[in-house]
Amino acid sequence: MCGMPQQPPIRSTPSRPSRPDASMSLITNVMDHSLDDGYAEAAARKKSAGEGGLPKTLRARLGLAAGLVLAALVVTVGAAQARVAAPVVAKERQELIDRIDRETAAADKLEDSVDQLRDDVEARQRQALSHSGGNAQADLAGILAGVTEVHGPGVKLVVNDAKEAGSGGSGNPRETSGFSDTGRVRDRDMQRVVNGLWQSGAEAVSVNGQRLTALSAIRAAGDAILVDNRPLVPPYTVLAVGDGQRLSSRFQDSPDGLYLNALQDNYGIRTAISVESDLRLPAAPSVIVRTARPTAEQTKTGKGTS
CATH class of the missing domain: 1.20.5 (Single alpha-helices involved in coiled-coils or other helix-helix interfaces)
Known part of the structure; x- marks a missing residue:
């Protein structure tokens, strides 16, 4: 009996077991090749x-x-x-x-x-006033106003800072505006000196060659003293024309003279006063005549200016 040809049995090839991370190929690739090819x-x-x-x-x-x-x-x-x-x-x-x-x-x-x-x-x-008979009065007014140069006996007063005066200090009982150096001469010190000389009988006063008038001002700009806006440097030489001996005595006995002595005793400010036989004071610059009126004599004669 014939039968059908017998086929060899089919043998299956055993397959490798799959990797547990086979489904995570992208992550596996990143982990295995973390460095880019270009960088590598x-x-x-x-x-x-x-x-x-x-x-x-x-x-x-x-x-x-x-x-x-x-x-x-x-x-x-x-x-x-x-x-x-x-x-x-x-x-x-x-x-x-x-x-x-x-x-x-x-x-x-x-x-x-x-x-x-x-x-x-x-x-x-002066020529115009001499024609109207007011020459003497004009000269006197010029001297008192500071518009003419004067000379004569008087007093010379020198005021200077203390030898140890500097730019620093701890306090100043005579100064309330913030300055700390007690050994420096202040503007108000010079104001008292000048006013004391006027009150003692001075006819004309100058400070370091700067003639003072009724309109003059003594002020401070920092550590500098200004007289009519012109800075002065120590020592300050004050010239006062008048009766020298009498002027010196009256000033030293006045409250302003005693104030100056107190500055010398307490703060070392140096002062020296002397009587002079002949002092020369210059005229004050830029003095302007603001008002004028005729004298009694000019009023009688019908002369004068206004």
Whole structure:
């Protein structure tokens, strides 16, 4: 009996067991290849260059040498530019100095012109008053107002800071405006000195050559004392025209003279007073006649100005 040909049995090939993370292929790829190919290639290139290139110490020395060459180049260029600009700067400085000299000379010339014009005005005023019979009164008014130069006997008083006077201190019982150095002469000290001389009979007073009038002001600007807005420096020399001996005695016995002695005893401010036989005081600058009225004699004769 014939039967059908018998086929060999089919043998199945055993398969490998699947990985437990087979379903997480993306995460597995990231974990297995965490470094990007481009980064890996660059790292390999750098490694090969380091192994086959210049040593690190040599490269560092070459970099340092290049930096020094660059710095030297910058310094050289700066020096060259400075040498080029130096003549221009010197020329501009000299031009500025010349301009200051010219302006100073022009200012001095104007001051001389003002003095000449003032003298001419005073001469014309005296001449006009002499024609109206008021010459003596005009001279007296000019002396008292400070518009004319005066000379005669009087008192010379020198007031100076204490020897140890400085710019610092811990407190000043005679000063309430914030100054701390008790050894310095203050503006109010000079005010009391000048007012005391006037009250003691002085006919004319000047401080460091600055003539005082009824409109003069003695004030402070920092540590400086200003007389009619002009700064003065110590020692302060006060000249007072009058009866010298009597003026000296009355001033030293006055409250202002005693105040000056207290400053000398308590704070070391230096003072010296002497009687002089002849003192010369200049005229006060920029005195302007604001009002005028005729005298009794001029009123009778119908003469005078207003």
